[in-house]
Amino acid sequence: MSAPRVPPAAVARDRLRIAVQRSGRLAGSARALLAACGLVWREAEDQLFWPGREQPVDLLRVRDDDIPGLIAAGHCDLGIVGRNVLLERQGGAPRPPAVREWRALGFGRCRLAVAVPAAWTWRGPADLAGRRIATSYPGLLAAWLRAEKVPAEIVTLAGSVEIAPQLGQADAVCDLVSSGATLAAHGLVPVADLLASEAVLAGPRAPLAPAPARLAATLLRRVDGILRHRACRLVLLQVERERLAGLLDLLPDAEAPTVMQVDGADRLALQALCRGELTWQRREALERAGAHGLLVLPVEGVPA
Numbered sequence: 001m002s003a004p005r006v007p008p009a010a011v012a013r014d015r016l017r018i019a020v021q022r023s024g025r026l027a028g029s030a031r032a033l034l035a036a037c038g039l040v041w042r043e044a045e046d047q048l049f050w051p052g053r054e055q056p057v058d059l060l061r062v063r064d065d066d067i068p069g070l071i072a073a074g075h076c077d078l079g080i081v082g083r084n085v086l087l088e089r090q091g092g093a094p095r096p097p098a099v100r101e102w103r104a105l106g107f108g109r110c111r112l113a114v115a116v117p118a119a120w121t122w123r124g125p126a127d128l129a130g131r132r133i134a135t136s137y138p139g140l141l142a143a144w145l146r147a148e149k150v151p152a153e154i155v156t157l158a159g160s161v162e163i164a165p166q167l168g169q170a171d172a173v174c175d176l177v178s179s180g181a182t183l184a185a186h187g188l189v190p191v192a193d194l195l196a197s198e199a200v201l202a203g204p205r206a207p208l209a210p211a212p213a214r215l216a217a218t219l220l221r222r223v224d225g226i227l228r229h230r231a232c233r234l235v236l237l238q239v240e241r242e243r244l245a246g247l248l249d250l251l252p253d254a255e256a257p258t259v260m261q262v263d264g265a266d267r268l269a270l271q272a273l274c275r276g277e278l279t280w281q282r283r284e285a286l287e288r289a290g291a292h293g294l295l296v297l298p299v300e301g302v303p304a
């Protein structure tokens with residue numbers, strides 16, 4: 001198959017172009033979210049541009065660090081990227097940033113934290129004065145140090161930040177943390193959080209051209225529907241009429257439950273969209289309260 005021609009964004013104004021991470025922690029979930037929005041592409045692992053099939057929405061697969069710049073320069077319209085990357089790329093910009101967060105997407109959660117050797121007795125940010133802090137996020141760290149009025153030296157590294165204290169390159173680190181296992185394995189303890197991060201849908205502050213703007217609005221509506229209903233479950237069950245009230249007490253998060261009579265008998269069928277989690281304990285409590293034939297179904301594709 002020949003490589004698809006990548007038209008410059010300036011002449012591709014009847015299409016929407018979305019940048020996602022090519023490989024890495026956000027790549028799978030970002031594509032899965034867009035696919036759940038009904039998008040399909042002509043896929044080829046070795047190609048960075050996947051033209052949309054059926055809908056005029058193309059995918060640009062790049063390094064995550066490049067996504068804010070691609071949006072700012074108009075080479076793509078939207079992108080899915082970590083909030084940490086988005087804010088770092090805007091760090092210290094004198095003008096309002098050209099790219100902003102349109103939606104928080106709820107995956108890729110982590111935090112940017114300062115961590116110090118476990119042997120330190122941490123009393124507060126002032127302990128960092130005069131110290132060297134290794135990080136891949138110099139912009140965010142500098143802004144935090146300024147806000148805390150702590151004069152410290154920033155050692156910028158592209159990666160493997162957590163090894164820097166053992167190598168004598170730095171006294172402390174500022175890095176992304178999710179489980180905390182990497183810091184612990186290097187004898188470091190997180191002491192201050194700078195940012196709570198997750199994947200976000202990013203887009204330009206300025207309006208898009210009319211055709212991409214229409215496509216983006218449709219996409220946003222679908223994303224909102226998915227985000228809103230991600231935790232929702234459709235609960236189907238049957239219950240004897242006299243036990244209905246007790247059972248509904250266990251479903252306070254049920255939206256306008258539908259109750260139908262089954263064959264004129266005293267048994268009722270109930271259908272409800274629940275926003276809260278349907279844990280096993282909750283399902284068992286429903287059964288103890290008289291639920292028969294309980295079914296809990298995921299919900300998808302409901303427009304916002």
Ligand code: PRT
Nearest residue numbers: 021024025063064082108109110176177178179180181182
């Ligand atoms: O190749 P490309 O440049 O596109 O990818 P990348 O290597 O720069 O990024 P990648 O794929 O590692 O991460 C992409 C995004 O995932 C980040 O920008 C964050 O928004 C998000 N994310 C979520 C994380 C983590 N969790 C995470 N734990 N990014 C990195 N980490 C690293 C962290 O830097 C540290 O090395 O995982 C280690 C810590 O993990 P724990 O679980 O031991 O605490």
Ligand code: ZN
Nearest residue numbers: 063064065066
């Ligand atoms: Zn990166």
